[in-house]
Amino acid sequence: MRSSDLIPIGEVAHRAGVAPSALRFYEKEGLVEAQRSAGGQRRYARSVLRRLAFIRAAQNVGLSLEEVRDALASLPDGRTPTSADWARLSRTWRTRLDDQIAGLVALRDGLTTCIGCGCLSLRRCQLSNPDDRAASSGAGARYLPPSLRRRERP
């Protein structure tokens, strides 16, 4: 092989579609590893590309990096997922996606109802239902996610 099989950070970044700074960050967070060149520069094995794709996929499903780390750690011997591992994780993610979709659909349908009835009071409005998050938890930004908000009053 022409190129020695160990890829410098810039190329990995480019091929994986992430910034080099993100790669350093992931390393610090224990999500990926890298060897070093004689001079101390990062050199990645090709397998890191797959791992990065995995990370991205998980993020697309709405997982946090912490959850991704757990998922990766849950793999038998800490390697990149095998076909079976992938299938198992996929099943989990599918459930998650199903839930998220169901939540949004409920919201949308509630919206339709609202349009129909012109309900402005929103007291029992599907879109608004209060009394749940008063003591939600913690600070930080918060759009939909964890997991698409909108608790059903459990």
Next chain:
Amino acid sequence: MRSSDLIPIGEVAHRAGVAPSALRFYEKEGLVEAQRSAGGQRRYARSVLRRLAFIRAAQNVGLSLEEVRDALASLPDGRTPTSADWARLSRTWRTRLDDQIAGLVALRDGLTTCIGCGCLSLRRCQLSNPDDRAASSGAGARYLPPSLRRRERP
């Protein structure tokens, strides 16, 4: 009426399902207003409850507070929405929800495919598609939202 019609922050917070600190924050951000008692404490008109419900609804649809502010400002004379205004905004939100749902469904279906083919390379995996966000934009937290991630390569 027994209670003077002007509600203190604690009660508004409780009834709206948000923390008092959030109400102060919203005020600072120009999302809600309050009168003051002789001693300088906030006293809210009942209509603020509706406004807060509106804000919560918008957030559930995935709008940022800035967008909410714009939406509220876009109302004819800066009041709480009338039935017609509500309908108009609802239409916008519905579109947004439709998009979000479509995105998640695409993701889920891609997942199913992956389970079937056991595609570990993820090169063309629906869940992973790289080469889009390399130069995404800015810092800050980032789960799914704006608007459920996962650009389709426009």
Next chain:
DNA sequence: GTGTAAGTTGAAGTCAACTTCATGTCAAGG
């Protein structure tokens, strides 16, 4: 009149996932 719950303010902290910056080192072509 007094105790206490509830309210006030401005500044600073939090969380996630990175990015940006300053300062300095490495690698490779010419």
Next chain:
DNA sequence: CCTTGACATGAAGTTGACTTCAACTTACAC
């Protein structure tokens, strides 16, 4: 050998939506 571009590091900044804190002040029931 030298220049240029990629890389390294640690600290600090960014974004959004709030929360927490310290130090007081009000409101109201008894």
